[in-house]
Amino acid sequence: MTRGGTRRPRPSRRTWALAGLASGPLLVLAVFFVLPVSGMVARGLWVDGTFDPGGVLEVLARPRVGRVLAFTVGSALAGTALSLLLGLPAAYALSRLALPGRRLVRSALLVPFVLPTVVVGVAFRQLLGEAGPLGFLGLDGTPVAIVLGLAFFNASVVVRGVGAAWESLDPRPGEAAAALGASPAQVLRTVTWPALRPAVVSSASVVFLFCATAFGIVLTLGGVRHATVETEIYLLTTTLFDLRAAAALSLLQIVVVAGLLLLTGRLRATAAPVERRAARPRRPRRSDLPACATTGLLLLFVATPLAALVVGSLRVGDGWGLAHYRALGSRGDGSGGGSALLVPVTEALVNSLRTAVDATAMAVALGLVLAVLVTRRSHGRLERRLRSGVDALFMLPLGVSAVTLGFGFLITLDRPPLDLRDSALLVPVAQALVALPLVLRTLVPVLAAVDDRLRQAAASMGAGPLRAWLTVDLPAVWKPLLAAGGFAFAASLGEFGATSFLARDDRPTLPVVIFRLLGTPGQLNYGMALAGSVVLAATTTLVVLAVERLRVPSVGAF
Amino acid sequence: MKTHALAGALVALGVVTAGCSALGDDGGSSSGEERAGEVILVTHDSFELPDSLVERFREEHGMELIVRKSGDAGALSAKLGLTKESPTGDAAFGIDNTFASRVLDEGVFAPSDPTLPPGAEAYALAEGGDRLFPVDVGHVCVNVDDTWFAEEGVRPPRTLEDLAEPAYEDLLVVPAASTSSVGMAFLLTTVAAFGDDWRDYWQSLLDNGLKVVDGWSDAYYTDFTQGGGGGSRPIVLSYDSSPAFTVPKGEDEPTTSALLETCFRQVEYAGVLDGAANPEGAEAVLQFLLEQPVQEALPESMYVFPVDSSVELPEAWARHAVQPDEPWSVEPAEIAANREQWLREWTEITTR
Numbered sequence: 001m002t003r004g005g006t007r008r009p010r011p012s013r014r015t016w017a018l019a020g021l022a023s024g025p026l027l028v029l030a031v032f033f034v035l036p037v038s039g040m041v042a043r044g045l046w047v048d049g050t051f052d053p054g055g056v057l058e059v060l061a062r063p064r065v066g067r068v069l070a071f072t073v074g075s076a077l078a079g080t081a082l083s084l085l086l087g088l089p090a091a092y093a094l095s096r097l098a099l100p101g102r103r104l105v106r107s108a109l110l111v112p113f114v115l116p117t118v119v120v121g122v123a124f125r126q127l128l129g130e131a132g133p134l135g136f137l138g139l140d141g142t143p144v145a146i147v148l149g150l151a152f153f154n155a156s157v158v159v160r161g162v163g164a165a166w167e168s169l170d171p172r173p174g175e176a177a178a179a180l181g182a183s184p185a186q187v188l189r190t191v192t193w194p195a196l197r198p199a200v201v202s203s204a205s206v207v208f209l210f211c212a213t214a215f216g217i218v219l220t221l222g223g224v225r226h227a228t229v230e231t232e233i234y235l236l237t238t239t240l241f242d243l244r245a246a247a248a249l250s251l252l253q254i255v256v257v258a259g260l261l262l263l264t265g266r267l268r269a270t271a272a273p274v275e276r277r278a279a280r281p282r283r284p285r286r287s288d289l290p291a292c293a294t295t296g297l298l299l300l301f302v303a304t305p306l307a308a309l310v311v312g313s314l315r316v317g318d319g320w321g322l323a324h325y326r327a328l329g330s331r332g333d334g335s336g337g338g339s340a341l342l343v344p345v346t347e348a349l350v351n352s353l354r355t356a357v358d359a360t361a362m363a364v365a366l367g368l369v370l371a372v373l374v375t376r377r378s379h380g381r382l383e384r385r386l387r388s389g390v391d392a393l394f395m396l397p398l399g400v401s402a403v404t405l406g407f408g409f410l411i412t413l414d415r416p417p418l419d420l421r422d423s424a425l426l427v428p429v430a431q432a433l434v435a436l437p438l439v440l441r442t443l444v445p446v447l448a449a450v451d452d453r454l455r456q457a458a459a460s461m462g463a464g465p466l467r468a469w470l471t472v473d474l475p476a477v478w479k480p481l482l483a484a485g486g487f488a489f490a491a492s493l494g495e496f497g498a499t500s501f502l503a504r505d506d507r508p509t510l511p512v513v514i515f516r517l518l519g520t521p522g523q524l525n526y527g528m529a530l531a532g533s534v535v536l537a538a539t540t541t542l543v544v545l546a547v548e549r550l551r552v553p554s555v556g557a558f
Numbered sequence: 559m560k561t562h563a564l565a566g567a568l569v570a571l572g573v574v575t576a577g578c579s580a581l582g583d584d585g586g587s588s589s590g591e592e593r594a595g596e597v598i599l600v601t602h603d604s605f606e607l608p609d610s611l612v613e614r615f616r617e618e619h620g621m622e623l624i625v626r627k628s629g630d631a632g633a634l635s636a637k638l639g640l641t642k643e644s645p646t647g648d649a650a651f652g653i654d655n656t657f658a659s660r661v662l663d664e665g666v667f668a669p670s671d672p673t674l675p676p677g678a679e680a681y682a683l684a685e686g687g688d689r690l691f692p693v694d695v696g697h698v699c700v701n702v703d704d705t706w707f708a709e710e711g712v713r714p715p716r717t718l719e720d721l722a723e724p725a726y727e728d729l730l731v732v733p734a735a736s737t738s739s740v741g742m743a744f745l746l747t748t749v750a751a752f753g754d755d756w757r758d759y760w761q762s763l764l765d766n767g768l769k770v771v772d773g774w775s776d777a778y779y780t781d782f783t784q785g786g787g788g789g790s791r792p793i794v795l796s797y798d799s800s801p802a803f804t805v806p807k808g809e810d811e812p813t814t815s816a817l818l819e820t821c822f823r824q825v826e827y828a829g830v831l832d833g834a835a836n837p838e839g840a841e842a843v844l845q846f847l848l849e850q851p852v853q854e855a856l857p858e859s860m861y862v863f864p865v866d867s868s869v870e871l872p873e874a875w876a877r878h879a880v881q882p883d884e885p886w887s888v889e890p891a892e893i894a895a896n897r898e899q900w901l902r903e904w905t906e907i908t909t910r
Contacts, residue, residue: 043640121772125780130769131790219772224734225909235736238632240898241639241660315786317807407640414644421646422626500603500628516603518775520861522803526779526786 015383021373022390025366031418032429033397036408037250043411044247052244059248064227069252072228075143075218076211079150083207086151086301087158088200089294094159095167097288098281105299106163107544109156110487111537112302114494116511117153118518119533121220123305124149126312128221141223149217152305154207155298157438160487161203162196164442164480169195171282184287197267198445205264206441209257209398215497229253233401250404257399261392306537313530317523324527328535345532348513349539352493355509359431359492364485366432367439370394372473375447394440397433402497405430409502424507430498435488442484443477450476486547490540510536596622597839598647600831602634603627605652606859611851619842631657631739639664642832648840651828651847653690655683655887656742658827659894662686667829668837672845675853677867681825685891690827693847694862697798697821697885698743700730703783705813706792715793717819718751721763728767731781732795733774735904739824740774744795745904746893747822750886760907770908784814799861802878812878821882826862 045053059065093099094106112120126132128140139145174191182190213230227235229249236246284292316323328345374391378384397405409430413420420426450473458468496511508516510532517529597619605627615623626647628637635657638650642664653661661667667689674682674691681692700721707714715726733741748756760768769791771777779785782794784804798821801812828847830840846852853864857875871879 118773118775121776122780125776126788129780129789131788216772219737220776224737224770224772231737238629238636239736239742240901241636242898407637410637410646411640411644414641414646502628518779519604519773523786 018373018376018383021369025370025394026390028366028429029394029397029433031413032409033400033405033433035418036405036412037254037400038408039412040404040408041247041250044244044250047244055244056248056251059245060252065249065252068227068229068232068249069256071143071226072212072230073256075146075150075226075228076208076214078143078147079154079211079214080204080208082147082151083154083158083211084200084204086294086298087155087203088162089291090155090298091159091161091163091166093284093288093291093295095163096171096281097284097292099284099292099295102281103545104541105295106159107486107541109159109298109302110490110544111156111306111540112152113154113156114490114536114540115533116494116496116514116536117214117216117220118496118515119309119529120149120152120305121216122518122530123308123312124152124221126308127305141221141225143222143226145221146218146226149221150211150214152302153214153217154210155302157207157210158200158203159298160483161206161438161442162199164483165196165199165445168446168476168479195449198448201264201267202441202445205260205395206398206437208260209395209437212257213253213399213401215402230401230403234403237403237407246404250401254396254400257396258392260399261395262388265388265392309530309533309537313527313534316527324524324531325535327524327528328531345510345513345528345535348508348510348532349535351507352510352536353539353543355428355431356489356492358428359435359495360485360489362428362432363435363439363488363492364481367436367443367484367488368481370436371440371443371447371477372469375444375450377452391440391444395437398437406498406502426502427499427509428492430502431492431495432488434495434498435491438487438491439484442480442487446477446480447473482547486544489547490544493536493540493543595620596624597649597836597843598624598626599843600626600634600638600645600647600650602629602631602652604630604860607852608855608859611855614851615843615846619839619846621836621839621842623843623846635661638666638831642666645831645833647831648834648836649828649830649843651693651826653827653829654739655823655825655827655890656739656746656893656897658683658686658690659890660897662689663894665832668832668834670830670841670844672841672848675848675850675864675866675868678848678865681865683827683890690829691844691848692825692865693828694856694860695823695825695865696862697816697823697882698740698747698795699798699816699818699821699882701782701794701796701800701814701816703792703814706783714815714817716817718748718759721793721820722759722766724766726766726793728769729791730763730767730793731769731771731777731789731791733777734770734772734908736901738773740795740797741770742901743822743824745900746888747820747886749900750822750888757903757907760904764908797861798881799857799863799875799879801880802874805874805878816880816882818880818882821885823885823887825865 045051045056047055090109094102094109099105124145125140127134128137128145129135130140132140139148169192174187177187177191178184212228214228215230215234218226218228218231229252233246233249233253236242236249313324314320314322330344370390374387376387378387409426410421412418413426454472455468458472459465463471493509494511495509496515499509500512500515514529514532514536517525517532605625607625612623612625615621624647628634631652631654634650634652637646638653638661645666650667662685667686669688670691671688672691678692681695683690683692700715700718702714704714712725715721715723720726721730732744735741735745745756748759752759769781771781774796777794778796778800779789781789781791782796783789783792785794796816798816798818801814801816804812804814806813828844830837830844834840848866850866850869853866853869856862856864857872857879863871863875863879863881870876
């Protein structure tokens, strides 16, 4: 490895260029994340105009806080472990094996990700509840139910994140090792794992953050008996009005998450550049049976609650029918001819799709710039640290309470020049902030593994930086970019926490409308909520499927 | 060639984005000087009014009524308290008697002087009656599935004490006081009914197999036998108006009923926000909420009773939604002083 050979450009110009590239995303993050969160935390730290950090320490010393933190970390670790256990074999099977319908399966596995938690809660509880078909397991209201729910939502993150890296992994080194007598386990350990580790660590850290900040699923499936830091912040802010304690927990959350991100940043570091090419999936062999079996299990695990939803949406009175679907164009059932909704479900779906397009465009554009920024070879330690710091910074929004962020928007973006709290921009920006880490974590491992010597070779043959990027980086990143786009779109379609805070009344998204229907008495409204969820799920599958089909032949075939 | 294809893809992407973006059309912010012809009502998720009434307001007052909803009653109160220096609207609706003292103490509302409809005086606040005005009233009551009890040949419960009887073991499901305003109302019911002994009562409920779930929809749709989700518990915490929604098609009688001795009164108030950009508009909205057209629309759009006693109720309501004569209640000031303590103790008891 001869890396120091080329002459470095003058540091000052280089630094300016990097700073210029970083300034856009950083500005977005500062306005829409750092400012609101610090504004909300400051409300808790400054009591009646005086700075009182002692109060925060006092809150953190409460025994309950220790219990809550322990449960949060424990359940999130368990949820992450289960997601990896189910997701990794499926990522392998769906990206490397020529299984029938694998694209469809891969898209369908994303469905849980977009379903509103309140709907998934209903579906899970219909299965696990006292009267449900799985009621005999006695899981309703236990931590096991919470962990199952977390894995239901997040296994697809692993399938997608790791699958994207696995798909473009050159199979030849592994085949060569096998030809030289290495056992499959040895190939996995010495060839495949080192190449995949960054992607696995990336996905695992995203899943952990999702699990640690899960809200609805913890309350619904845990039967309110198990508090996490996130549910505690909600309770303290909206019911007990204890802003100081909420600020203390928000700070605790930020510190823990930042620590975790720095740790995983180190684990993610790529060992060596990896040859990438779009490998042709091969026919499954007998040794692939465990992976295929696990994929089947995951599919069953994801499909069962969804089947409960579909069945529920088709049950009309004592019989069966499509009445709930036909009603989606209406506005639900108030008593005696009124209506439950301000806009029909179909219109909410259009709102959802349009918002998701905006959010995806923002997330992908920002994510691509950032991914390029943090993966370029660093000159010197400071620069490397800065880059990994920027990387971690954009992961933070996933790990910080949506309640703190939502209220923070209200109290900090309220006057010129940042009078944005009623702006139509707010919802897509909030969704983009949630989707951005998914884009980053999909792109960074791939770009980091591109051999810098290829770029140098392109440059030495006279290609400008843009040309070099187009011929070297883009082919490697094209498919992961589509995968990330689909992923961001799905995440934005299903986002509920921040959206429910910020969505304007005349333009609600589908998850917001479903939530509203479920909070209203009447059989038709309940059926419509389930039917709306099925429509949301189907739309997601179709959109993700279509996005992944998009490709530019000459580039993709490179 | 490659670059061409890529450019094509980018252009296509741009077109798609421009075509289906939500940002392109109107979306204009409604702040600052542009707000002359608008008045903003801040409220919770459950607020709903027919379009025709919103249109009527515009015609009568020459102002656009903009409704901003977010979160439940608790989130609304928190939001109003946090934004009191720079309110997000002009008037607010949806503060109930369990949150009233709290927001009044924060100084969120400005004094006002609307004309109250007949009968509304009965629901006025003792303290802060010059700033918050009653708009609607509802009751949180235990509901029972009459068909279930008829089939099982068991006499349905009637009182709070009954619920702790062995005959009703494993039959009751309620939403949690910590995460649901309905659940909070039930906690207050028990405080009103049993005084300091409410803790023992909850313990006896738990010993009798009480199930506590996250929210109202969870309890009603998933666990209640008449909720449609195939639940197994025939006793649930809901509203006095809920039976009106369980009349099967082609029949006259509802399949459920509310236990009128277990009800807690929830009154929802509205007021003019202190520091409103459009105080005259806010006054107009407040008066609008108290006038007959809105009062008449309340049952069908928000599932609550009007405070105006002269309003005629919809037929299903008049027949099947029976209001309790003597509901339980707790003084708003007492609630404000003890809410946190009660909730902490309740959490200790139910999660032990």
